[in-house]
Amino acid sequence: MTDLRESTSPAVADGVPQRRELLTEIPGPRSRALHARKQAAVADGVGTTLPVYIARAGGGVLQDVDGNSLIDLGSGIAVVNVGNANPRVVARVTEQVQQFTHTCFMVTPYEGYVAVCEALARLTPGDHAKKSALFNSGAEAVENAVKIARVATGRDAVVVFDHAYHGRTNLTMAMTAKSMPYKHGFGPFAGEVYRAPMSYPFREPVPISGAEAARRAISVIDKQVGADEVAAVVIEPIQGEGGFVVPAPGFLPAIAQWCTENGIVFVADEIQTGFGRTGTLFACDDEGVVPDLITTAKGIAGGLPLAAVTGRAELMDAVHAGGLGGTYGGNPVACAAALGALESLEEDDLAGRAAAIGRTMLDRLSALAGQHAQIGDVRGRGAMVAIELVVPGSTDPDPAEAARISAACHQQGVLTLTCGTFGNVLRFLPPLVIDDALLAEALDVLESAVAGD
Ligand SMILES: *Cc1c(COP(=O)(O)O)cnc(C)c1O
Numbered sequence: 001m002t003d004l005r006e007s008t009s010p011a012v013a014d015g016v017p018q019r020r021e022l023l024t025e026i027p028g029p030r031s032r033a034l035h036a037r038k039q040a041a042v043a044d045g046v047g048t049t050l051p052v053y054i055a056r057a058g059g060g061v062l063q064d065v066d067g068n069s070l071i072d073l074g075s076g077i078a079v080v081n082v083g084n085a086n087p088r089v090v091a092r093v094t095e096q097v098q099q100f101t102h103t104c105f106m107v108t109p110y111e112g113y114v115a116v117c118e119a120l121a122r123l124t125p126g127d128h129a130k131k132s133a134l135f136n137s138g139a140e141a142v143e144n145a146v147k148i149a150r151v152a153t154g155r156d157a158v159v160v161f162d163h164a165y166h167g168r169t170n171l172t173m174a175m176t177a178k179s180m181p182y183k184h185g186f187g188p189f190a191g192e193v194y195r196a197p198m199s200y201p202f203r204e205p206v207p208i209s210g211a212e213a214a215r216r217a218i219s220v221i222d223k224q225v226g227a228d229e230v231a232a233v234v235i236e237p238i239q240g241e242g243g244f245v246v247p248a249p250g251f252l253p254a255i256a257q258w259c260t261e262n263g264i265v266f267v268a269d270e271i272q273t274g275f276g277r278t279g280t281l282f283a284c285d286d287e288g289v290v291p292d293l294i295t296t297a298k299g300i301a302g303g304l305p306l307a308a309v310t311g312r313a314e315l316m317d318a319v320h321a322g323g324l325g326g327t328y329g330g331n332p333v334a335c336a337a338a339l340g341a342l343e344s345l346e347e348d349d350l351a352g353r354a355a356a357i358g359r360t361m362l363d364r365l366s367a368l369a370g371q372h373a374q375i376g377d378v379r380g381r382g383a384m385v386a387i388e389l390v391v392p393g394s395t396d397p398d399p400a401e402a403a404r405i406s407a408a409c410h411q412q413g414v415l416t417l418t419c420g421t422f423g424n425v426l427r428f429l430p431p432l433v434i435d436d437a438l439l440a441e442a443l444d445v446l447e448s449a450v451a452g453d
Contacts, residue, residue: 028066060434112335134330139167163242210250240272243420275299279355279382397422
C-alpha cells in the first residue's frame with residue numbers, strides 16, 4: 001500500500017498513483033461534510049452507493065476529497081471503460097471545448113458527429129451498410145430504437161425480457177422489469193410492451209439449453225402477442241442491472257434468427273456490454289449475432305454523455321426527415337470524447353485487456369465460491385463479472401449478504417456495486433485499464449470480505 005508506482009499505460013494519466021490507500025475512515029470528514037450539503041440540496045430520490053466525494057480519478061483508482069485512494073470496480077457503472085480522464089479523451093475534449101461547444105447538429109452540423117457515426121458503422125457487429133443517430137443517454141437511445149422499429153415495420157408491439165433494464169423514462173420504465181426502485185409509483189406506463197421469459201441458467205428449475213429457452217420465449221411471444229404484431233424484440237446480450245445474467249449459449253442466436261424470419265427488428269441493447277467490456281468489442285460478437293439495431297451509451301465516450309442507435313441503413317432511413325434528433329444529441333464535446341475513447345479502445349486493445357481481466361476474476365471467484373457456500377453462482381464475460389449470493393444449500397436469494405460484503409469492501413477502499421432483480425448480486429466492472437496488481441489487491445479485499453475477516 002505504500003507503493004507509489006505510476007501507471008505505465010498510455011491510457012492512464014500521470015498524477016493518480018495506482019494504489020489503494022486509506023488515510024481516514026470511509027467516508028472521511030470532508031466527504032461527510034459534503035454529504036450533509038447533498039442531503040440538504042439534492043432530492044432524496046437520487047441515491048448514493050458510497051458517499052465518498054471524488055476529487056480525481058484515473059486508471060483503476062478513485063481519489064476522494066480526504067486523500068483516500070479507492071480501487072474502482074464500478075467504472076461509474078460500466079462507463080469509463082477507457083479509464084477516467086483518459087489522456088486521449090482529455091486531449092480531444094480540451095481541443096474541442098476551445099473551438100466550440102454547441103451548435104445543435106440539426107441546425108449547423110460538424111465533423112465530430114459524422115466521424116462517431118462512421119466509427120460505429122465500422123466497429124458494431126455485421127458488415128452490412130449501417131447508419132447511426134446520436135443521443136444523450138441510454139434510455140433515449142432505447143426510445144429511439146423503438147421509434148425507428150415501429151416506423152420501419154408499421155407494427156406497435158415491443159418485446160422485452162424478465163430481469164431487463166432499459167432505463168428510467170416512461171417508455172423505458174415500461175420495458176424495465178424491476179419495480180422497486182425504478183418503476184414504483186411512477187405509472188401509468190407506456191403500452192404495447194410485452195415481457196418474455198429470459199434464459200437464466202442459475203435459476204432454471206430444470207437445466208435447459210439456450211435453444212430450448214429460446215423456444216420457450218418464442219412460444220410466449222407467438223401466443224400472447226403474435227409475431228406479426230411485433231415491431232421489435234429488445235434484449236441485453238448479457239443483462240446488466242438485472243443481475244449480470246448470461247443466457248445459455250444458443251439463446252441469443254435463436255431469438256435473432258426467429259426475428260429475421262418474422263420481419264421483427266432485433267435490437268441488441270449493448271449500453272452496458274459495449275465497447276470492449278465483455279472481451280470482444282460488443283457482446284453480440286461472442287456468438288456472431290448481428291443485430292438489426294444496436295443501442296450504445298455508457299462506454300462510448302469515456303464518461304461524457306453520449307448514446308447512439310446504429311443499424312441497417314434501410315431501417316435507420318425509414319424515419320421521415322426531422323423525426324429523429326434533440327437539442328443536445330451528439331454534442332461536439334461528447335463526440336470528441338468518443339473519438340478519443342474509441343481510439344484508446346482500439347490502440348490499447350482494451351477488449352483484449354477485458355478478456356484477461358475476466359480470466360483473472362473468474363479464476364479467483366470460482367475458487368472463492370468453492371470455499372464459501374453463500375456464493376451460489378459465478379458468472380460473466382470479460383470485465384463484466386458477478387457473484388450471486390444465496391442462502392447456503394439453496395438458490396434462495398440473500399440480498400443482505402450481498403450488501404454486507406459490498407459494505408465491507410467499501411470500508412477497505414474497494415468500490416463494488418450490487419445489482420439483480422433480487423438485489424443479491426455483487427458485480428465487478430473495473431476500468432479496462434486497471435493494472436494486474438491493483439486488480440489482485442481488490443480481489444484480496446473481496447476474499448476477506450466474503451470470509452468475514
Ligand atoms: C444503463 C442502461 C440503460 C440506460 O442508460 P441511461 O444512460 O442511464 O439512460 C439502458 N440499457 C442498459 C442495458 C443499461 O445498462
